[in-house]
Amino acid sequence: xxxxxxxxILLLAAGLAAGQNAAPPLPGNVELVRDIEFCQGGGRxxxxxxxxxxxxxxxxxxxxxxxxxxxxxxxxxxxGLARIIPLAQRGYLGVTVEYRLSQEAIFPAQIEDVKCAIxxxxxxxxEYGLDSEHIxxxxxxxxxxxxxxxGTSGGVTELEGKGGWADYSSRVQAVVDxxxxxxxxxINRPDPMGAENLLLGGTPAQKPELARLASPVAHVSxxxxxxxxxxxxxxxxxxxxxxxxxxAALKAAGVSAALTILPGAAHGGPAFTTTENLEKIYGFFDQxxxxxx
Numbered sequence: 001x002x003x004x005x006x007x008x009i010l011l012l013a014a015g016l017a018a019g020q021n022a023a024p025p026l027p028g029n030v031e032l033v034r035d036i037e038f039c040q041g042g043g044r045x046x047x048x049x050x051x052x053x054x055x056x057x058x059x060x061x062x063x064x065x066x067x068x069x070x071x072x073x074x075x076x077x078x079x080g081l082a083r084i085i086p087l088a089q090r091g092y093l094g095v096t097v098e099y100r101l102s103q104e105a106i107f108p109a110q111i112e113d114v115k116c117a118i119x120x121x122x123x124x125x126x127e128y129g130l131d132s133e134h135i136x137x138x139x140x141x142x143x144x145x146x147x148x149x150x151g152t153s154g155g156v157t158e159l160e161g162k163g164g165w166a167d168y169s170s171r172v173q174a175v176v177d178x179x180x181x182x183x184x185x186x187i188n189r190p191d192p193m194g195a196e197n198l199l200l201g202g203t204p205a206q207k208p209e210l211a212r213l214a215s216p217v218a219h220v221s222x223x224x225x226x227x228x229x230x231x232x233x234x235x236x237x238x239x240x241x242x243x244x245x246x247x248a249a250l251k252a253a254g255v256s257a258a259l260t261i262l263p264g265a266a267h268g269g270p271a272f273t274t275t276e277n278l279e280k281i282y283g284f285f286d287q288x289x290x291x292x293x
Contacts, residue, residue, distance in 0.1 A: 024081055030054055030088040032081070039116035039163035041100050046113055046163070048120075049077055050128065051084050051094040060131035061093040062289040063121060065172075067114055067150075069141030069268075071195035072102045083138065090282060092289075093130045095121065099146070106201040107214050111153070112161025114146050118172060119165035134289040136174035138281070140268060141238065142195070144180025148216040148246070151175035152224050158213060172225055174288040176281055179231045179267060181238050182246035183218075184211035220249045226256035228284045230272065232265025 026032055033050040040046070052061065064087050066080030077096040084094025099113035118135060125132040139147035153159050154171035181187060184204045187196050197203050204211035212218045227250055231243040243259055250257035260280070265271035 024085060027085065027089060028054070030085060038097070038120040039113060039165075041113045041116070041161075041163055042105050042109060046098045046100075046116070047077070048095055048097045048117055049081065051081065051088040051096075052128075053088055053091055056129055057091060060125070060129055061091060062134040062136070062285075063093045063095060063130050064136045064138055064285055064289075065114075065117065065121070065147075066094070066096040067099070067137060067139030067143035067146045068096065069139065069143040069178075070101075072107075072110055072142040072199045073195060074101065075142075086278070087282065087285070090286070092285070093128060102195075102198040107199050107210060108159050108161070110142075110199070111146055111149050111159050111214075112163060114150060115160055115170035116163035116165065118150065118170040119168040122168040123165045133173070135172050136176070136285050136289050137172045138176040138178075138285075139180065140178035140272075141180060142199075144177040145182065145214075145216065146180070147175050148177040148180050148182055148227070148229075149214070149219070151177075151227060152216045152219040152221070154223070156219055174225050174285055175227045176284060177227060177229045177243070177246075178272060179235055179238050179240075179243065180216075182216045182242045184215045186242070186245075217246050217249050220253050220255065222254045224250065224253065224255045226284075226288050227258070228281065229257065229259045230262060230277075231259070232262045232267065232269070232271065234264060235267045237267045 030051050031054045035047045037045045038048050066083045068075040068079040077098045080096030084096055088094045097114060097117040100109040122132040137147040137150045150172050184196060187204055200207045200210050229243045229247055231240045233240050247257050247259040262271045
């Protein structure tokens, strides 16, 4: 039964990734800039893609950075193109980033890489015409975890890494977290091939300090940005309680946070990408990143 369960999880992850990897058509009012080198991670160059309005606006654009899922062990930046193209059509600079996967390096490599991308964007604000004071993050599953950790770990030096652009901040001003794990101390999957165990190089019980460092909830503070969290109530991989506890911790610290529980939804799926739900996401970013400029 354990083997069958693992196979089913792998098939689910593969199916989600396959659906996300389908390259969407590029509308005529945006342009795509691929494979921009932004950082050195583990001795190799990491890249990001940008989608921006065409023609480019005269005023600096707010930014939304997509962080892909895949259990920290699969996936790629191309998965995010479908998410950031509509944002570029609304006047945002959309970004989707690469990061080291767990088979290449254990945590904190992943958050170090994503933080380096944020610092790079600020360093290149003039070149790319972006508003460095209005940067949002959005991700699903493992990417939701990394986006949430971006939001709560501003100023946590242990997670910054040495990839470059050290003179710039890695803080973000808004976060959308789609069903990401937020408290690794509550995750107990003994399977050594479990995604969290591969990320940490052991179970959370075996690696308690690293599990705490990886948990967005452990870093919550009053200066965190606004959060929109969404989770399916039938998620078989990341319990919805993870998002409930996270929302409660954010609110207890005085942070603006809202949790939407999608009835009948599992770990991702069409409920998250309906026109109605995506408009909620765009509206959240508009409210936080546009109206406060």
